Amino acid sequence: MTAVQPASDDPAVAPSMNDVARRAGVSLGTVSHVLNKPEIVSAKTIARVAAAIDELGFVRNDAARSLAAGRSNTVGLILTDVGNSLFVDIARGAEGAASSAGRSLLLANSDVTFQKQESYLDIFDEARVAGIILAPLDAGLDGVDRVRRHGRNIVLVNYAGDRTDCCSVVVDEEHGGYLAATHLMDIGRSRLLFAGGPEDLHAVNARREGARRAVRERGNGVSLEVIPSRNLKSASGRSIARQLLDDGALPDGILAPADQLAAGLIHELTDAGVSVPGDVAVIGYDNNQFASEAAIPMSTVSQPGHEMGEEALRLLLDEIDNPRSHEHRRITLDPSLIVRRSTVSR
Amino acid sequence: MTAVQPASDDPAVAPSMNDVARRAGVSLGTVSHVLNKPEIVSAKTIARVAAAIDELGFVRNDAARSLAAGRSNTVGLILTDVGNSLFVDIARGAEGAASSAGRSLLLANSDVTFQKQESYLDIFDEARVAGIILAPLDAGLDGVDRVRRHGRNIVLVNYAGDRTDCCSVVVDEEHGGYLAATHLMDIGRSRLLFAGGPEDLHAVNARREGARRAVRERGNGVSLEVIPSRNLKSASGRSIARQLLDDGALPDGILAPADQLAAGLIHELTDAGVSVPGDVAVIGYDNNQFASEAAIPMSTVSQPGHEMGEEALRLLLDEIDNPRSHEHRRITLDPSLIVRRSTVSR
DNA sequence: CTGAAAGCGCTTACAG
DNA sequence: CTGAAAGCGCTTACAG
Incomplete structure (x- = not known):
């Protein structure tokens, strides 16, 4: 044998x-x-x-099959950052939906680099995949037009700008910011800080505006300060914390638009003897894997990554299988609040 | 335009x-x-x-190109678990090496599931990729034979069993366990515990044996207990910690064969008022992303993921480009100790 | 340096 | 239900 x-x-x-x-x-x-x-x-x-x-x-031989049939059986998924567990969840969701539909799913990691995103779009285009799911960078959606012009089906996930000429699955970022701020006010915090995040990032802006709306609606006596940062990494959180400590005027509630950032903040604050959540409650964003593992488990806003991937694949398959009747649509999913000990001690 | x-x-x-x-x-x-x-x-x-x-x-049209040329330009990488940042590092390393060699790299996530691993091997095989890098599960390497029989080049990374009939890049796991145990003894710990890990996992066994050797060589008065666990997840760490607390006999140094596991341990111990590292020093394994972000940053054994990916791709390209002169070899890289505050307070 | 032509391994109407 | 044949879009000796 x-x-x-x-x-x-x-x-x-x-x-x-x-x-x-x-x-x-x-x-x-x-x-x-x-x-x-x-x-x-x-x-x-x-x-x-x-x-x-x-x-x-x-x-x-799949090359021969694709050539003869004029289409391939595989679907490509381009992720922004496989280091962020949100995208891993998206991949898992898409993978599940793909395999139950008898399709293979191939991944590519654009690694937060526009040029890589474009290059992987071309690679999938050259491979004549049946369709592409793209988690795009804010930087631009030029490549989308390019591959669509070749008849390639494409679905955007996580961010879609204002495009309505293809399907997309996004999360209501504004609502996420609203949830986070409301939670902090619910637990009695009134001197809020929205900490960090580049100002030119769509998601960060939306989350900040959501927080603003929550404070506005709630009104009386609650303040919301904003300190931007270069990126969403832990080091940015640390440097914002040091700045706050130097100034000596701590907020009593901090919203960070990313768990990494929140981790850096919590880290630096507790090192300086500040109690979290006693003195300052901190809430992150994304519900990354490590958010629940931290010594102070982190409250956060969770995005339904698995569902995002699943829905995106479903939309893509509809477009592939029913090219005539398919209508582009945008699915907007809701984020949800996850309360852990960085805002509410036991 | x-x-x-x-x-x-x-x-x-x-x-x-x-x-x-x-x-x-x-x-x-x-x-x-x-x-x-x-x-x-x-x-x-x-x-x-x-x-x-x-x-x-x-x-x-890459399908036509591959068919006519008899080979494709892309390389496939099958990862065990994209949720583990070690594999993300491997992917980044391989990606860099691939793109500087003008090749595209496509990823697949076997998600610690043997059947998915096999299925992705077949998918890459059907796609007639130029070669495959596989981070295999312990479960078996049958698929490797299957695709090699079709002339597919394949390189194993992270685990290679005893195979010498293909190239591989592995890390000296035994040495990693040795490093961790030595570190704990160096900081004066003498009642050591190797905590967790399924006993049938090659890497866990090797790390444990490394720890045993360190204790043996060092000798005098140091004990090393072993408690296995079902898996390497944080919940297992927690339940081991509870068991220790119930028994009332705490070790003063714990080696966990995974950061996740260590995080669960630290978490549960500090919750119970045990000081880490004061009462118990804990060291993890893998240098996962969250290890440095935790409120008590974690000492750990780091694997050179980036280099692993790079070397694996280099070996694969040599096999692809020089089929006649190529000789299979195994590259063994060294892990390194990373000391943080879960073992040494400032 | 350029062109004409065979062939890669499949799929898919079309006959039967 | 099965077979013969055209064709998918390239690459690659081979002539010139």
């Missing part, structure tokens, strides 16, 4: 459908039918072909 | 190399040469073809 390891100067070659046909004593087309439309083939023939496939260890 | 958005009932179609050839007034073969061997084409022709490509927005 065990195949002989081929000698190194006799490179192994995968058997072709022709080999299978010969072995099963049927024609090439029949083998193809067994693979693609078994319902039109007799049970006996299927069995013979299946046996031949098994014996030969045949795997279909 | 802006292309007209095609009407929805006139689906866009990517232009072919034939279209480019016609537009540039050259033959199909010449266009191909411009793309693949520009050094044998005159500058004037290159310019004409390049202009035509630009005007038409041509992208090469």
Whole structure:
């Protein structure tokens, strides 16, 4: 049963459908039918072909298949940052939906780099994938037009700008900021700080405006200060904390637009002897994996990553399978508040 | 300049190399040469073809290219768990090396599921990728034989069992355990516990044996207890900690074979009023992203993920580009100790 | 340096 | 239900 390891100067070659046909004593087309439309083939023939496939260890050449069929069976997903567990959740959701639909899902990591995002769009375009799900950077959606012009189906996830000419799945970022601020006010905090985040990032802006609206609606006596930062990393959180400590005027509630940032803040504050949440309650954003593992588990706003990936794949498949009846739409999901000990001690 | 958005009932179609050839007034073969061997084409022709490509927005059909050339330009990387930042580092390393070699890298996440690992091996095999880098599960390497039999090049990373018939990049796990135990003894701990990990996991076993060797070599008066656990997750760490607290006999140094596990331990211990590292020093493994972000930053053993990915891709390219002279080899990299505050207070 | 032509391994109407 | 044949869009010797 065990195949002989081929000698190194006799490179192994995968058997072709022709080999299978010969072995099963049927024609090439029949083998193809067994693979693609078994319902039109007799049970006996299927069995013979299946046996031949098994014996030969045949795997279909997907390049030839895609070329002949004019489309591939795989779907590409381009993520902004695989280091952020939100995107990992999106990938998992999309993966599940893809495999139950009999499609393969290939990932690419743009690593928060616009040029890589564009390059992976081209790679998937060249590969003639059936469709692409893109978690785009704010930087621009030029590549989207480019690949769509080639007839490639594409769905945006997590951010979609104001595009309505393709499907998208986004989260109500404004509402997330609103939830976070409301929570801090609910637990009696009144001197709020929205800490960090580049001002040119759409998501950060929306979250900040949500927080502003919450304070406005709630009104009486609650203040909301804003301190921007270069990025959303932990070091930015630390430097904002040091700035606050130097100034000596601490807020009693901090909203950070990213868990990383919140972690840096909490870290630096507790190091300086400030009690979290006693003196300052801190809430993050994203519900990253480490948010629950931290020594002070972090309150945060959770995005439904799994559902985002699932929905995005579903929209994409509809576009692929029903090109005529498909209508582009935007699905907006709600974030949810997760309360842990960085805002409410036990 | 802006292309007209095609009407929805006139689906866009990517232009072919034939279209480019016609537009540039050259033959199909010449266009191909411009793309693949520009050094044998005159500058004037290159310019004409390049202009035509630009005007038409041509992208090469990679399915046709792979089919005609008999090989693809992309490399596949199958990761065990994109939720573990070690694998993200590996992916980044491989990505960098791939793109400087002009290759594209596609990712797949086996999600610690053997069946998914096998399925992605087949998908990459069907896609006739130039090669595969696999971070395999302990569960088995059957799939490796299967795809190699088809002539697919494959490199193992992070774990390779005892295979010598393909290239691999691994880390000296035993040495990692040795480093961790030595560190705990260096800071004066003598009642050590190796906490958690399924006993059938190769990496866990090796790390434990490394710790044993360190204790043995160091000798006098140091004890090393072992408590296994079902998995490497944070919940397992918590339950081990509760068990220790119930028994009332705490060790003064704990080695956990994963940061997640260590985080659960630290969490539960400090909740119970145990001082880390005062009463118990805890060291993790992997240097995951959150290890440095925790409120008590975690000492850990770091694996050189970036370098692992880079080396793996380098080995793979050598095998692809020099099939005759290539010799399989195993590269073993060293882990390194990272000391933070979960073992040494400031 | 350029062109004409065979062929890569499949899918898919079309006959039968 | 099965088979013969055209064709998908490229690459690559081979002539010139």
